[in-house]
Amino acid sequence: MPDHELTITRVFDAPRERVFAAWTDPDQFAAWLGPKGYTAPAVTLDPRPGGAWRACIRNEAGDDEHWMHGAYREFSAPDRLVFTFAWDTEGDLREQTLVTIDFADLGGKTEMTFRQTGFPSVAERDGHDTGWSEAFDDLTRHLT
Numbered sequence: 001m002p003d004h005e006l007t008i009t010r011v012f013d014a015p016r017e018r019v020f021a022a023w024t025d026p027d028q029f030a031a032w033l034g035p036k037g038y039t040a041p042a043v044t045l046d047p048r049p050g051g052a053w054r055a056c057i058r059n060e061a062g063d064d065e066h067w068m069h070g071a072y073r074e075f076s077a078p079d080r081l082v083f084t085f086a087w088d089t090e091g092d093l094r095e096q097t098l099v100t101i102d103f104a105d106l107g108g109k110t111e112m113t114f115r116q117t118g119f120p121s122v123a124e125r126d127g128h129d130t131g132w133s134e135a136f137d138d139l140t141r142h143l144t
Contacts, residue, residue, distance in 0.1 A: 016110040020078035032138035
């Protein structure tokens with residue numbers, strides 16, 4: 001269902017190789033992952049087709065922690081990255097989603113088109129929209 005899909009497009013003042021690396025280098029990913037008020041204290045990435053990833057985001061007080069994981073389906077540096085996404089919460093029955101990110105070269109800048117599909121509801125989609133949008137604000141700061 002199209003209204004259960006999320007698309008966010010951002011232009012970053014950085015070459016696409018650098019933006020792509022921010023998604024595939026664990027230290028860089030940890031530097032910006034998470035919504036406002038959260039950090040990513042644990043990130044493991046194996047960015048290759050079939051490789052797994054896992055990350056934890058935690059609020060500043062340390063009393064709200066969420067683990068997420070997935071597997072890479074496509075890795076085409078620096079053009080495209082495709083991976084699955086699922087919350088790692090015990091008892092959480094939310095379905096796995098698919099994330100596709102395209103990186104377009106704009107002559108020293110990068111247009112990133114982020115798509116996440118497979119949400120079971122509009123509410124789930126909207127929650128991810130807020131979280132990713134805030135994380136992409138941090139990504140902008142990370143790249144400057």
